[in-house]
Amino acid sequence: MASFFPAALENLIDGFASLPGIGRKSAQRLAFHVLSLPAEEAESFANAVLEAKRNVHTCPVCQNLTDGDLCPVCASETRDRTTVCVVSEPRDVLSIERSREYRGLYHVLHGALSPMNHVGPDDLRIRELLERVAQGEIREVIMATNPDTEGDATAMYISRLLRPFGVKVTRLGFGVPVGSNLEYADDATMLKALEGRREM
Amino acid sequence: MASFFPAALENLIDGFASLPGIGRKSAQRLAFHVLSLPAEEAESFANAVLEAKRNVHTCPVCQNLTDGDLCPVCASETRDRTTVCVVSEPRDVLSIERSREYRGLYHVLHGALSPMNHVGPDDLRIRELLERVAQGEIREVIMATNPDTEGDATAMYISRLLRPFGVKVTRLGFGVPVGSNLEYADDATMLKALEGRREM
Numbered sequence A, B: 001m002a003s004f005f006p007a008a009l010e011n012l013i014d015g016f017a018s019l020p021g022i023g024r025k026s027a028q029r030l031a032f033h034v035l036s037l038p039a040e041e042a043e044s045f046a047n048a049v050l051e052a053k054r055n056v057h058t059c060p061v062c063q064n065l066t067d068g069d070l071c072p073v074c075a076s077e078t079r080d081r082t083t084v085c086v087v088s089e090p091r092d093v094l095s096i097e098r099s100r101e102y103r104g105l106y107h108v109l110h111g112a113l114s115p116m117n118h119v120g121p122d123d124l125r126i127r128e129l130l131e132r133v134a135q136g137e138i139r140e141v142i143m144a145t146n147p148d149t150e151g152d153a154t155a156m157y158i159s160r161l162l163r164p165f166g167v168k169v170t171r172l173g174f175g176v177p178v179g180s181n182l183e184y185a186d187d188a189t190m191l192k193a194l195e196g197r198r199e200m
Helices: A007-017 A024-036 A039-055 A090-097 A126-134 A149-165 A187-195 B007-017 B024-036 B039-055 B090-097 B126-134 B149-165 B187-195
Strands: A080-087 A104-108 A140-143 A168-171 B080-087 B104-108 B140-143 B168-171
Touching: A007 A024, A007 B039, A024 A039, A024 B039, A024 B090, A039 B007, A039 B024, A039 B039, A080 A090, A080 A126, A090 A104, A090 B024, A104 A126, A104 A140, A126 A149, A140 A149, A149 A168, B007 B024, B024 B039, B080 B090, B080 B126, B090 B104, B090 B187, B104 B126, B104 B140, B126 B149, B140 B149, B149 B168
Parallel strands: A080 A104, A080 A140, A140 A168, B080 B104, B080 B140, B140 B168
Antiparallel strands: none
16 A cells, blocks of 8 residues: 555655654655645755755854855854854754854854764764864853753763863853743752852 | 854755644754755655656546556556545545555545635536546445535535436445544544445
8 A cells, every 4th residue: 555656756755754753644744735836836845955955064163054165153253263162963053042142153063972872972073173172262162062961971071172272161051941930840950050059 | 043044954944844734943853854864865855856746647537646647546457437436635545545445436626615715616626526427437426525514515515416417426434533534544444434335
C-alpha cells in the first residue's frame, strides 16, 4: 500500500517525513498542500531550499551562518570586539540578540559535547575559538551554552582550555525566568537562583 | 530582528512557516535541519517538490492524483467497474484501500460543499461523476464523503443528482465515528463502514 500514491508524490511524502518532528500523516498533509499550491509557489519553495543550501555558509570568524563574507555581527563596526559570547547553535544567537543588551561578538560551536551521541571536542568549532582568543584582542568570553548537562560540560571544558590565555571567562547567569511563576520553578533552577542572588 | 538570519535562510524559514501546521519555531528547526543535510539530500528534497508538482495530475476518469495516463485503480483490469466510491480527497482513497475490502472504482471530488468557505457544486468534480454514471456501466455509487455536516450535505446533494440515472446510491455505513475525519479512520472501522453501507 506504500506505493499507492504516484511515485513522485510518495517521494515528496518521504522527503517531508525525513524532516525532524514530521510523522507520516503530517508529511502526507504537507505534500498534498504543496500539490495544491500554484506552480510558482511550489517552485519558489523548492528554490528556497536550493538557495539556502547554496548561499548560506558559516562566517569564517564566528562560525555563525551567513550568506556574506562575514556575518552581520562580525562585519559591524559598532560591536564591542573585546567580548565574545559562546553559544551552541545559530538560533541561540537570535535569542541573545533579542535581549537588545549584548553588544559584543559571538562564537557558534555548532553543538555541545555529548559522549552519548559521539560528539567530541573535534566535532565542535572549539579550535576556531582558541585561535580567535590567541589573537589577543578578546578580554572576556561569556559561556552561553545551554543550562543542561551537555551545555555545562562544554562550558567547563572550554573554560579550562582558555585558562592559559588569561582572559576572563564567565557563564550566563542562571535563575528563575522573568515573568514566570515561582510555583513552577524546578529545584535545580531555584537553587541556582538562590546562589545567584544579588543585593538590591 | 526578523532579518537577523541571512536572507536565503529567512526565505527558507518563511517557506516552511507557510506550510499548514508549521509555526515559526518549527520552521526554524526544519530550515536548520535542511542546512545541515549533505548537498545531495537537500537537492533531492527540492527536486521532490518540483517533480511532484510537475508530474502529478488528476486521473481523467476518477480525478484521483496520478502520474500516469490513468490512475492505477482505473487502469487495473481486476477492479469491479460497476461500483464507484465517491470521496472528498485523494487521501481518502488510501484509507479505503487499506481496508482491502473494496474492489470497485473511485471518484475524487476534491473537496466538499461548504457555503461558509464559498465551495459550491462547480468547485467539485461532480459533473465528471455524472458523466461517468451517464455512460451506463455503473450500477452502484457509494457516497464516502466525510461523516460531518459538509460531507453529508455533499452526499445528499449528489444522491439527488444521481436519482434520474436509476443507479443504486449508498452511504458509507456505521463504524465511521460521527464528526471525525476519514483520514484518521483505522482499518477495522473502515471495514465495518464498508460492510454496513446503506441505500440513501
